[in-house]
Amino acid sequence: MAACNVNSVYSAASVSAIVAQPKLQSRTSLSRYNPNPNPKFPNILLFSSRGVDLISRRSSRTPNFLVLGSSKAEPLRVMISGAPASGKGTQCELITQKYGLVHIAAGDLLRAEIAAGSENGRRAKECMEKGQLVPDEIVVMMVKERLSKPDSQEKGWLLDGYPRSSSQAIALKGYGFEPDIFILLDVPEGILVERVVGRRLDPVTGKIYHIKYSPPETEEIASRLTQRFDDTEEKVKLRLNTHNENVEAVLSIYEDITIKINGNVSKEDVFAQIDSALQNLLQQRKATSGSHAA
Ligand code: AP5
Numbered sequence: 508m509a510a511c512n513v514n515s516v517y518s519a520a521s522v523s524a525i526v527a528q529p530k531l532q533s534r535t536s537l538s539r540y541n542p543n544p545n546p547k548f549p550n551i552l553l554f555s556s557r558g559v560d561l562i563s564r565r566s567s568r569t570p571n572f573l574v575l576g577s578s579k580a581e582p583l584r585v586m587i588s589g590a591p592a593s594g595k596g597t598q599c600e601l602i603t604q605k606y607g608l609v610h611i612a613a614g615d616l617l618r619a620e621i622a623a624g625s626e627n628g629r630r631a632k633e634c635m636e637k638g639q640l641v642p643d644e645i646v647v648m649m650v651k652e653r654l655s656k657p658d659s660q661e662k663g664w665l666l667d668g669y670p671r672s673s674s675q676a677i678a679l680k681g682y683g684f685e686p687d688i689f690i691l692l693d694v695p696e697g698i699l700v701e702r703v704v705g706r707r708l709d710p711v712t713g714k715i716y717h718i719k720y721s722p723p724e725t726e727e728i729a730s731r732l733t734q735r736f737d738d739t740e741e742k743v744k745l746r747l748n749t750h751n752e753n754v755e756a757v758l759s760i761y762e763d764i765t766i767k768i769n770g771n772v773s774k775e776d777v778f779a780q781i782d783s784a785l786q787n788l789l790q791q792r793k794a795t796s797g798s799h800a801a
Pocket of ligand 1: 715
């Protein structure tokens with residue numbers, strides 16, 4: 508039987524082998540850019556929206572964003588993370604609508620594999636039913652292949668629910684995929700169970716609903732809504748445990764580019780915070796490319 512063990516594949520030796528592979532994305536001119544030009548007003552110039560919070564967890568230094576200084580505008584590369592039902596998928600719908608990024612959700616890729624009836628899908632479902640992580644040997648290649656496709660490279664990407672462990676982050680970095688920003692949705696645990704059990708999905712449009720917080724617009728849509736097999740109170744608690752066991756390790760890898768967003772407000776207000784952070788990132792890029800051109 509397949510073990511749901513994220514570290515089963517990427518031992519130290521195999522990770523260094525991956526790191527040695529040529530990078531898929533060439534970053535011609537990388538620079539560290541201080542996002543806070545006015546130390547008298549820490550972070551306000553960057554993140555003026557309610558609830559947006561820059562994290563610098565292991566040190567008191569101002570977090571830095573990685574900004575590209577190349578002549579051609581590079582597409583955005585965004586990671587979004589958070590506990591089960593923290594609102595990742597909901598926010599991804601809004602982000603892609605505005606920014607045109609390619610949304611790549613690890614959970615959706617796995618569910619597609621299950622629906623296809625493949626051996627990987629069968630193994631993935633065993634782990635997902637236990638609320639555990641699917642082994643890296645399945646997830647990493649799946650995500651890497653999707654990120655490598657021309658649309659992701661041209662339009663930029665929005666990676667949802669990956670990485671969920673340090674080994675997944677290291678593997679992706681080894682393939683040359685690094686985010687510009689890491690968004691962490693912060694929602695108190697007590698809220699998450701209600702969100703999960705009330706979630707419904709429209710199989711026709713892929714849209715996410717909630718019977719209380721985001722009800723379907725019409726009776727016709729309501730009649731066709733489905734529920735995920737792992738959306739029970741019992742299973743979300745297992746998923747939450749898995750999340751809590753791994754989140755710190757992942758955050759420590761991206762701490763310099765992490766923003767923590769208050770996810771316990773309306774979805775529109777959550778998006779306003781994310782939008783503000785992305786706009787600031789784009790403005791910094793513009794300023795950097797302007798100063799390089801001058
Ligand atoms: P995945 O499908 O990614 O599930 P998850 O991480 O548990 O997250 P969810 O999809 O449940 O929630 P969400 O944050 O997207 O919330 P949503 O927007 O839908 O992964 C499933 C499983 O696959 C994992 O348990 C694991 O086994 C496996 N897996 C996935 N990735 C893996 C990886 N990298 N490695 C190994 N295994 C992996 O919102 C939830 C509900 O809340 C909705 O009803 C919504 O309408 C409502 N809502 C959203 N925002 C708000 C708001 N602001 N106010 C009120 N309600 C809201």
